[in-house]
């Protein structure tokens with residue numbers, strides 16, 4: 326059994342460790358490239374959203390390397406994510422016999438993950454599975470922290486590239502940690518290095534909130550390195566979606582009945598959006614309203630072309646922009662989006678905000 330899963334930012338670092346530690350043979354998908362996007366698009370319905378096409382490309386490239394067991398997620402609700410697994414399974418089954426395991430993120434993630442690991446690693450002890458899940462969550466939270474620190478210090482320094490390199494070094498080092506203590510120390514060490522390397526000349530002139538669809542916010546290849554591009558222009562970026570935060574709240578807080586994402590964002594989004602519209606639509610509106618009320622200079626809304634929840638959210642976002650006089654740049658991304666096109670629009674937006 327050769328297991329694989331699609332890329333989504335740094336999520337793959339602790340997932341690889343978790344599966345390998347449990348004795349599961351992992352074949353990682355090659356990093357996302359133009360070929361991944363082209364292959365995925367070739368085997369996908371034309372109008373389906375971009376995350377489907379890219380995860381499809383990841384699967385195809387992993388299958389070429391010998392993978393035969395695919396891991397993915399699905400979620401019930403008003404969004405295409407609920408159908409990814411079934412449709413991809415049918416399309417990929419034409420290539421070779423495959424097994425596809427799905428974690429339903431609308432249900433109890435922790436229990437689903439535990440059951441899946443029991444199936445994939447029948448010889449692993451329960452304690453070992455629990456320990457590996459805990460290490461994965463801990464590593465993800467630490468990765469969130471250094472990502473956040475990169476956005477903070479990167480905007481304050483004249484040499485954002487150095488902070489970005491430190492962040493990449495930190496990701497590698499966190500991937501090699503074996504205990505909670507090592508994770509804490511590495512995280513502190515990396516953030517300390519960023520702090521030392523930062524010479525604060527002046528506060529960042531512009532503060533931008535990044536909102537939008539989960540996958541696009543988390544996968545740098547697909548969002549055209551949006552965060553790095555912004556901090557290199559001296560912009561302080563506030564991101565609301567982090568893999569570790571999400572995994573922790575879904576796996577722990579939601580399981581204990583202490584957190585309900587939908588209810589929490591419904592409160593934040595009112596009165597501009599009063600219903601859950603699927604995907605991250607409600608969250609985008611709630612986060613935009615928060616930015617508007619907290620004196621942000623602008624908002625960038627990024628989403629895949631044809632993503633229904635974000636298109637619905639856009640109507641509410643327009644009203645927020647008008648009522649709070651806050652500029653919002655909408656970036657709709659598909660497989661044809663070019664680096665130059667995105668960069669030009671971002672630079673022009675930042676330039677306008679700085680002049681304002």
Ligand code: SF4
Pocket residue numbers: 374375376404405406538540603604605629631632633634635
């Ligand atoms: S939120 Fe949008 S882009 Fe993401 S899976 Fe759902 S429909 Fe597709």
